[in-house]
Structure formats: structure tokens, C-alpha cells
Amino acid sequence: MTGSTPPPSTRASLADDLRRLGLEPDDAVMVHGALSRVGPVVGGPDALVDALLEVVGPGGTVLGYQDWELGVDVWDADGRVLEDLRAHVPPFDPATARAARAHGILASTIGTRPGVVRSGNPGASVAALGARAGEFTADHNLVDGYGADSPFARLVDAGGRVAMIGAPLDTMTLLHHAEALADVPGKRRIRIEYPMVTPSGVEWRWAEEFDTDAPVVDAFPDDFFARIVEDYLATGAGRSGRVGRAESVLVDAAGIVPFAVEWIEARAPRH
Structure with missing residues (x-):
């Protein structure tokens, strides 16, 4: 390497960066990351x-929001899998x-790490590694x-944290939990069916949720999660720093969720 090009990050340097950011032993942390912003890393992700x-x-425990990769949208306007695709949609199996x-x-x-455990709700799925x-x-x-008794609720109850490692602040999935808790009228709800692997074989089941593809109410812009996080950090809560070359943020789940609930309820229209 020559000139002023920074050296690539390593596991050791990234661990040092995470400690400076405030991550600690025994933490449970949900992580969102943009590796392109972290920069070159020896060993990659x-x-x-x-x-x-x-x-x-x-x-400690490391958690990551997963959703489910189907490749294409397979549902009609009522949430039912399209008839001509029905025989081709693979069943959701948390193991694979x-x-x-x-x-x-x-x-x-x-x-995909050895020892990972994944939750059984396809769209809201969370993977976790650790104790x-x-x-x-x-x-x-x-x-x-x-909502209640989800991996997101359990992260709050456990005193867990969320790390945004170069990830856009509007991608903080935990704030969907705040949307679920917020007492506001007019939440859009959707029902979607999935084929699921069960001990009895493949079964078709319905999932029901408020619509997480858009803000919980029409009054908010698409990126309003970022505004919530920025306002929370402006109170002096949370920590900011670099992990590799990425501007990163660490917040306490039990701090940002009630802040977000209050933020949403204060700004949502009541008619």
C-alpha cells in the first residue's frame, strides 16, 4: 500500500472500533450493516x-433481521399466492x-453462520447467534x-441494543416494534399466506401484520425512521462513531422504542 490509502480493516480493528462505539460483553445486539461503507475488510463480512x-x-447474542428471499412478489391483492405460482413457491423453513x-x-x-437460530415468522424473521x-x-x-412477545419485544425486555454499522438510519427494523405499540388510528393491516415447513409436513398458513412496506400512517414520509433516530440522538442518548470507515450508531432498545412510540403518537393525525 502506498500514499494515503487507509489500510483495510481486520477482525481485530473492527472489534476495537465496536468497543469504542460502546458495545460490551454480554450485550444482545441487533445489527444492521452496509459493508460497502465499512470499506475493505480482511475476511469480508x-x-x-x-x-x-x-x-x-x-x-452475548448477535441478531440480524432476515425477512425471506423469495426472489419475486408472489401474492395477489388479497395476500393469496398467485394460482400459477402456487405449486412453485418453496415452503418457508427456518433452517434453510x-x-x-x-x-x-x-x-x-x-x-448462514453455523449454530444460527432463526425465528419462524417469514416476513418478520430474525436470526440470532450466541448465548x-x-x-x-x-x-x-x-x-x-x-408486536408483543416478538424477538423485537424480547430485545427491549432484555436490555438489548441496536447497532447501525453504516446502514441508513431509516432501516432500523426495531422501530417497526414501536409502530406496532403506538396507539394511532388507521394502521394499514395486511394478510399474507405462506407455505410453511412443520413437523406434520408443509402447511399453508396466514400471517397478519400492519403494513411494514410503508409508514404506519400516511402522514409520515417513507424515511421517517431516520428522523426518529436523529431526534433520539439529539437528546444525547446513544453513541456514534466509526466502525471501519462507516459512520455508525449504537442505541439502547429500551430507550429508543418508547421514544419512538411517543414520537409517532405525538405526530399522527387523530381523525
Whole structure:
């Protein structure tokens, strides 16, 4: 290497960056990452996952939002799988399902690591590695999968955290939990059917949720999650710093969720 080009990150340097950001042993942390912003990494995304696991240690847990990669939209306007595709849609199996490509290579890497445990709600699916992986992902309800007793609610209850490693702030999935909790009228709800692998074989089941593809109410812009995070950080809460070359943020789940609920309720129209 010559000139002023920074050296690539390594597992060790990324672990140091994460510690400076505020990540600690025994933390449970949901991670969103944009590896292109982290810059070159010796070992690629696995090195970042290894660094996260190193910092939280054997008592910690690393979680990643997954969704489900089907490749195409297979549903009609009523949420039913299109008839001509019905025989071709593979059943959702937490043991083999891949993260949606839109969530990036870090989510995919977490979701395919040895020992990973994945929750059973296809659209709201969360993968976890570490000491409490099973606890966070067990019995993920197909109705209101971002609400009470979801992996997101459990992260809040466990005193967990969210790390945005170069990821756009409007991609903080935990804030869908705040949308679920917020007492506002007019939430759009959707029903979608999925083929699911079960102990009894493949079964078709319906999932019901408020529509997470758009803001919980029409009054908010598409990127309003970023505004919530920015307003939360402006209170002095959370931590900011660099992981590799990426501007990154670390927040406490139990702090940002009630802040977001209050933010949504204060600005949502009441008529």
C-alpha cells in the first residue's frame, strides 16, 4: 500500500472500533450493516460477524433481521399466492431460508453462520447467534410479528441494543416494534399466506401484520425512521462513531422504542 490509502480493516480493528462505539460483553445486539461503507475488510463480512461475537463474548447474542428471499412478489391483492405460482413457491423453513437480498450481505452472513437460530415468522424473521439465540427467536407468532412477545419485544425486555454499522438510519427494523405499540388510528393491516415447513409436513398458513412496506400512517414520509433516530440522538442518548470507515450508531432498545412510540403518537393525525 502506498500514499494515503487507509489500510483495510481486520477482525481485530473492527472489534476495537465496536468497543469504542460502546458495545460490551454480554450485550444482545441487533445489527444492521452496509459493508460497502465499512470499506475493505480482511475476511469480508465474516470478519465483522466474528468481531461482533468477540466483543459480546460467550454471554452475548448477535441478531440480524432476515425477512425471506423469495426472489419475486408472489401474492395477489388479497395476500393469496398467485394460482400459477402456487405449486412453485418453496415452503418457508427456518433452517434453510435465506435473508432477503435487500437487507445486505451482513444479514445474510449472520443468517448462514453455523449454530444460527432463526425465528419462524417469514416476513418478520430474525436470526440470532450466541448465548440467548433460542430465547430471542422461539415461538415467533404469525400474527403481529413485530408486536408483543416478538424477538423485537424480547430485545427491549432484555436490555438489548441496536447497532447501525453504516446502514441508513431509516432501516432500523426495531422501530417497526414501536409502530406496532403506538396507539394511532388507521394502521394499514395486511394478510399474507405462506407455505410453511412443520413437523406434520408443509402447511399453508396466514400471517397478519400492519403494513411494514410503508409508514404506519400516511402522514409520515417513507424515511421517517431516520428522523426518529436523529431526534433520539439529539437528546444525547446513544453513541456514534466509526466502525471501519462507516459512520455508525449504537442505541439502547429500551430507550429508543418508547421514544419512538411517543414520537409517532405525538405526530399522527387523530381523525
